[in-house]
Amino acid sequence: MIKLHHLEYSRSFRILWALEELGADYQLVNYQRRKNLAAPAELKTVHPLGKAPILEDDGEVIAESAVILDYLQSRFDPDQRFKPADSKLLTRYNFWMHFAEGSLMPHLVFTLVMQQLGKKPVPPVIRSFTGAIGRQVFRQFMQPRLTEQVVYIEQYLADNTCFAGEFGFADVQMTFALLGLQEIPGLPDMPNIRRFLQQMMARDAYVSACRKSPDGGRVTR
Numbered sequence: 001m002i003k004l005h006h007l008e009y010s011r012s013f014r015i016l017w018a019l020e021e022l023g024a025d026y027q028l029v030n031y032q033r034r035k036n037l038a039a040p041a042e043l044k045t046v047h048p049l050g051k052a053p054i055l056e057d058d059g060e061v062i063a064e065s066a067v068i069l070d071y072l073q074s075r076f077d078p079d080q081r082f083k084p085a086d087s088k089l090l091t092r093y094n095f096w097m098h099f100a101e102g103s104l105m106p107h108l109v110f111t112l113v114m115q116q117l118g119k120k121p122v123p124p125v126i127r128s129f130t131g132a133i134g135r136q137v138f139r140q141f142m143q144p145r146l147t148e149q150v151v152y153i154e155q156y157l158a159d160n161t162c163f164a165g166e167f168g169f170a171d172v173q174m175t176f177a178l179l180g181l182q183e184i185p186g187l188p189d190m191p192n193i194r195r196f197l198q199q200m201m202a203r204d205a206y207v208s209a210c211r212k213s214p215d216g217g218r219v220t221r
């Protein structure tokens with residue numbers, strides 16, 4: 001049986017949601033983050049990188065959420081419900097799959113780390129100083145780049161209900177990143193992204209994944 005190694009408040013929610021969309025049989029193994037938000041050491045016994053998600057199936061141990069989504073789609077979606085067959089839509093599908101992890105998530109993660117500079121566990125005596133550095137780096141470096149990305153996605157979603165034609169795994173991949181964006185102040189208004197997220201969160205499979213995940217499907221603590 002498929003085994004999903006699922007870390008709380010993490011990208012592995014994507015895989016939980018995809019498994020629910022597929023109606024697959026699977027075993028969920030839950031992990032909690034350490035105090036410093038890192039994954040627990042046990043995950044390294046499953047895969048040397050020790051990052052979530054990790055999927056085990058048929059003797060294979062697979063990391064990287066885009067690769068896992070593609071694996072699940074090719075193995076359990078013979079009618080191609082979650083990946084477009086049309087070549088133009090397929091190019092869009094691949095673009096958003098890669099954009100999510102290759103372009104958007106690095107900016108998001110860096111921003112979330114910068115936000116931590118003004119919080120515990122940074123010692124109180126230096127917190128106002130490190131917090132100011134974090135805010136400055138955000139303003140100078142991350143805010144303009146994230147703004148460009150938000151504007152681009154907003155424009156795309158003005159003309160498209162989903163990321164590659166009908167609902168599919170590109171939407172699963174992008175949703176996690178777009179939920180993360182909602183946690184960042186100082187970015188342009190995102191009405192189309194919000195509309196897209198509401199549509200995703202109303203899906204039965206999404207709701208049932210939230211029920212099964214100990215974090216309730218939240219992206220941050």
Ligand SMILES: N[C@@H](CCC(=O)N[C@@H](CS)C(=O)NCC(=O)O)C(=O)O
Pocket residue numbers: 007009010011012037038039050051052053063064065066101
């Ligand atoms: N590009 C990878 C990223 C994997 C990743 O960094 N996962 C995070 C969870 S969102 C993690 O395990 N973080 C814990 C750590 O870095 O210790 C993917 O899409 O699966």
